[in-house]
Amino acid sequence: MPKSEPQFIIPFAKPSGITSFTSLWQVKHALGTKKVGHTGTLDSFADGLLVLLSGKLTKLVPYITDFDKTYRVLFYFGKETDTLDPEGTVIDEKPLPVYADVVSAIRQLTGTIEQVPPVYSAVKQAGERLSDRIRRGETVSVPPRTVTIYSIDIEEIFYEEASAVPADAAGGDKAAIHADGTDRDTVGIDSLDAANGKTVTGAVLCVRCSKGTYIRSLVRDIAHRCGSAAYVYALRRTAVGPFTLEQAAGFSALQPFGNAAAHVVDADSTDTPAGCADSAAVPHPVTDDAIKQAALPLSETLARAMHFQMAALKEQYYAAFMNGKPISGHWFTSEQPLSDIGTAAVFYEGCCVGLMTKNGNRFHYEAVFNQD
Secondary structure, three states: OOOOOOOOEEEEEEOOOOOHHHHHHHHHHHHOOOOEEEOOOOOOOOEEEEEEEEHHHHHHHHHHHOOOEEEEEEEEEOEEEOOOOOOOOEEEEOOOOEHHHHHHHHHHOOEEEEEOOOOOOOOEEOOEEHHHHHHOOOOOOOOOEEEEEEEEEEEEEEEOOOOEEEOOOOOOOOEEEEOOOOEOOOOHHHHOHHHOOOEEEEEEEEEEEOOOOOHHHHHHHHHHHOOOOEEEEEEEEEEEOOEEHHHOEOHHHOOOOOOOOOOOOOOOOOOOOOOOOOOOOOOOOOOHHHHHHHOEOOOHHHHHHOOOEEEEEOHHHHHHHHOOOOOOHHHEEOOOOOOOOOEEEEEEOOEEEEEEEEEOOEEEEEEEOOOO
């Protein structure tokens, strides 16, 4: 019998300077399979968590894509690039904002908002990426999309007259702005009266947001509301739903946040922005063993996180299910009656063996996961 494809969820730490598709190749090599898919890419300059899927678990792509994401972003005011990141060309320069205006802008952009994606992006129109059309010299119009910014935590503020100043420098906790309009666990925002009039050169934010959110666009919009311009210097995805960067293969090999990013400067400048080391990207020493150790099966905990219904397959019907025989409701035990809405994950002896849907009294296979 042919060997079945490995079926895993693989949290992978992509370093800055390589594409998400290079990461796919590394995982394919480690697992000895040709079938590996991603659930959301990262720009080349960005680093952080990719959630990859192998074998028939690629069926989970739409479910994992729906998860909320968490990012750390380091950005600088005063200049905007055409790509909104450090790899682009400066197209605008504006005065630096003051702290109070930055906080006000962040408040206005927390919650459900309309956001225009960057023109240099993977967004498609008529089946073609916007970035490809822009590079051909075409003019594109990007419609806004509805996204939700659940929270923005201000981790660091950079002032014009100093280097990095932690957001808790005035004795309060780090500033945290949430979608319900509250400032939680913080003395930070409103107590930093002495900072309100200070000129800000940049910041580090932690952003938790819905799928479809572009952090580059968020930074652009924060700057525009302050009457300034900005570009993202470094971006790191730290979580996708229940998956965290710390559990990813290659996490320990990532450079300190911001170190590997490109650097937007004037042609005659050799200055490095405050708070960042000037270092080039290095090869990513993630081993095949590290990838295998990070690989996860579809567990009951993860299935619940994806909002699957849960069905336990009875022993006497295991072979029938695995061989794709017509499904009958009496094959399963479940915590509650299966609904016609949504997908059910089928478990046998603690292992997920497939996905199915229900329509009235009829059941339909979405996938069967072969067990070695």
